[in-house]
Amino acid sequence: MGFSEGFWHHGYWLPPGATWEDLKESADTHYPQPQDLLLSIPGALLLIIARCIFERTVALPLGRWLGVSDKMRPKVQPNATLEGFYVLLGRTPKEEDLISLAKQSDLPVKKVQTWFRHRRAQDRPRVMKKFCEASWRFAFYFTSFFSGLALLYDKPWFWDHTVCWLRFPQQPLLPALGWFYLLELSFYCSLVATLPFDVKRKDFKEQIIHHIATITLIFVSYCANLTRFGVIVMVVHDASDYILELAKMLHYMKWKGVCEAVFLVFAVVFIISRLLIFPLITYYYFVTKFQLFLIICLINIFLMILQLLHIFWSYLIIQMIVCVILQGQKRKDARSDTEESDRSEAEDLAKTEE
Template sequence: MGLAEWFWHHEYWLPPGATWEDMKDSADSHYPQPQDILLCIPGALLLTILRLLFERTIAQPLGRRLGVRDKLRPQAEPSATLESFYLQLGRSPREEELLSLAKQRDLPLRKLQTWLRQRRGQDRPRLLKKFCESSWRFTFYLISFFSGLALLYDKPWVWDHNLCWLRYPQQPLQPALGWFYLLELSFYCSLVATLPFDVKRKDFKEQIIHHIATITLISVSYCANLLRFGAMVMLLHDASDYILELAKVLHYLRWRRLCDAAFVAFALVFISSRLVLFPLLTYYFFVTKFQLFLISCLINVFLLVLQLLHIFWSYLIIQMIYRIILQGEKRKDARSDTEESEAEEPAESQG
């Protein structure tokens, strides 16, 4: 048995008693094919190009028109030695390292600290850049959520989850559902591809884990023809994502009351969809109602990873609401709006 034949063995990908023969195309029925997910490569490229065009032709002019302005920041004087130190240790140097460098360069410690503060300021993302990124994600998530809602609301298996598994895996692919699936996969692939160039947030590591888990779940569930279940999971995620991005856009515009209202709406939708509906859907209607096999066990593992991330983000959200309501602190986006360097310039992250 060759490696490819072993990898695609039906016992791994399909429930007991089912084979790939059950998912062969016919004149009346078309089924998902593993090679279809390769369309996410040109899809991700196309979405990246579309994003660049959107940001330059729509988001940037709109942001400037609405008053989004980048703060003028002093430029650090060029210095090869200090630059080398900054690249190695400049973000979080210890006091003894600063003292040693100041002595080597015969610089007052205060002047060295000022240089490092200015140099870190140069690397902080501009407000307009953050506005453009959030505007793009808001636009995509909004379109994705309401497109998915329009696609799924009249499907009987959405309201009676037992129908998700009716005659599985012999469930013909609906073209619109297939394209919705591939669009979501392409988008998350584009997010991973642009991560090095995007604003680096405090939950950068968690974002990477989330994107990897999401791409794996979408790809595997497509190959195993679990599109009905997968589409409902994606819709639950999109339900709160566009509200979060809207809150960020309003934050950058300094429309504080609207921003606070959007954040409260986001918190309610996020917690109810990720901590209530998501575990109910994944555990009760997937774990308890579905036959276990290798791929379904793998899916369960990645669903658990997502749920742990949901709990982590929900904790941050609840913590922030507690500070806002009971302590009167100014709002910061505890989930992912605040960048790693923002702690040094709190004025930018105040609501």
């Protein structure tokens, strides 16, 4: 048995008693085919191109029209010694390094400290860049969420999740759901591809874990014909994402009151959808009512990873609401940008940019 044949053995992917013959296509019946997912590669490239066009032709003019502006930042004087240390050894030198650099550059220590502070400020992502990123994600999540609702609204298994498993795995794939799957997979692949160029935040590692888990779940659930369940999970996740991106946009526009109101709505939707609805549809119906086999066990592991991330982010959201919005405290939050003088995502949604 070759690797490919062993990898796709029906005993791993399908419940006991089912084989790939049960999912054989006919003229009027289509089942998920793993090769369909290869379309996500050009799909991700198309989304990256669409994003670049959107940010330049829609988000950038919109941001300017709404009054989004970048704060002027002091430019540092060129200094090869200090620049070399900054690039190669670190952006925040220790006290002994500052003294050594001051001697090498023939500058006072205070001026060296100021140079590094201004140099770090130059590298911080600008407000307009953040606004454009948030606008693109808002447009996608808004479109995907309401498109998903439109696709699922008349499906009986959307309202009664037990129907998801009737006659499984012999559930023909509706073309619209197949394209929805490809769109979501393409989007998350595009997010992974653009991670090095996007604004980095302190939960950067958690975001990578989230994207990998999401891509794995989309791939595996499609190949195992768990598309009904998968689409419901994706719609539940999209329910709060576009609200968060809208809150970010409002913050960058400095509409503080509206921003805080929208963020509170996001917090309620996030906690309900991720901590109540998500566990209900996954663990109750999927884990307790479904016969286990290899792929189901793998899916359960990644679902639990997502749930742990949901709990982690819910804690940060609640902390932000209590400490920043309700009490008005000025404190950093774990979703702040990597740069030390930028405010956190949480504080960003309640305070003005530094």
